[in-house]
Amino acid sequence: MESKLNEKLKDFIIESGKFKGGSEFFKVDRGKLRDVFNALLREFKGEVHVTTITAIDRLDEKKIELDYEIWIYPIKKAITIKVDTPRDDPKVDSIIDLVPGALLYELEVHDLFGVKFIGNSYLVKPFIISEDLGSATPLRKDWRGPSRQ
């Protein structure tokens, strides 16, 4: 089953590796994100769990990295799918129609990093942060609190 995973992902992978501690990650083009999820869902009969979406502001590289932490039930394996999006216009396709459980994570990343998820009509701001912060994206590296702006 695990070899099927590598087989299914091989056409999409730009880069792959292992985190310290062992779990694997696969970097894919952001335009192929939905194709990756479609392939995984098809292969594993829909039993794919999105644990969270981790956004990382790579300020030096002028990009925001989105890490989709995934658990695949049939093979009991955790993997991470990484996609990059530019900091100045961060956009990526939504996957909530494929995995509805990803909704809150897309809302969270949108709220804290300002990443737009194309196709997600539930995006609201503020979602988690205080209303008086307005359109702030507080987890970006160049954000300074209201008192320092």
Next chain:
Amino acid sequence: MEGSLTSIINLIFGPQHPALHEPELFRFKVEGEIVVKAEPRIGYVHRGIEKLFEKNAYIKGIYLSERICGICNVAHTVCYCQAVENVMNIEPPPRAKYLRAVVHELNRIHSHLLLLGVAAEELGFDTLFMLIWRDRELVMDLIELITGNRVMSAFNTIGGVRRDVNAETIEKVLKVLPKLEERVKYYRKVFEEDPTIRKRTVDVGILPRRDAIRYCVVGPMARGSAVDVDIRRDIPYAAYDEIPFNVIVRDECDVWARLMVRVDEVLESINIVRYALEHLPSGQIRLPLKRSAPPGEAISRVEAPRGELLYHLVSKGGITPYRLKVRTPTLANLLAASKLFEGHTIADIPAILVSIDPCFACTDRVTLVDVKSGKSTKVSLRELARRGRE
């Protein structure tokens, strides 16, 4: 009463209460007594802890992570320390791994007993609530005995644990466990057989397996819906690869199944604590502390009492993390939880809510808003629970 049958009422549940550490708001659309739709609203105590991690040294992060959730504080420190240890290329000594498992399981027992007590209270069984909470004190005493603290254990540290146990402590713990086990077996019988509990929980708040997977639920909520997942077994950490235990999975998919999963997990946790203490390796309990980490990334997962807890740590070198993402289990369960209320009565709301074991369970204020007249009425959760019993 006639009017309420023909109009949709917004029933606002939450969000604030001084006793809460994770307030939450649910807006229920209600037709008569039936919930048509439930919408959660979160973020009332967003403290920016992920940002705070970036400003504090790794060692301070232990205490910060512990304060994300008071009830499952051990799960947070285990998860945080593992992430940092992975980035720092540190392997804690075997004795520390066993001790982490012991305190982690005691923490799970106290969290589950807390929830089972609250569930009993919400179901109208106050005596059971008091009995369970009385026996929960046995566990709290054991946690204090081992860690020196009753709630915030401050037990885990980067590279191991902060306190060792001696033969006398082990003997005391092993002496208490049979008493606790006997009481939990009795509570299991009550939850399994009591007609009132069964009437309030069986076939209520059904989450089919397919939906549990689609909505990405975790922990006892997933296992109560026939999803066979437990991080302790699937991605073993601490000493779980050496400790035998069963993963409790039920296929009834209702409130009762979710409560029974927790009752049985308490019994499993008691066995884990017993095994770990009887097979405790000798040796040191921690390695010398490193203050800085090399560049790298690590993901740490643990099975917290409410389900999978994840920390994703990014280091660019130095004494502070570049980024630390925390995904707590209540957030994962929130979306599916809001679906569970649909089609059930207002009286079922407390029962369904406690079956999720949310940190915000003690939200005790409900506002009824009649959208036609604009009038609002405040009702306590206790009153809501009382209506359910009648």
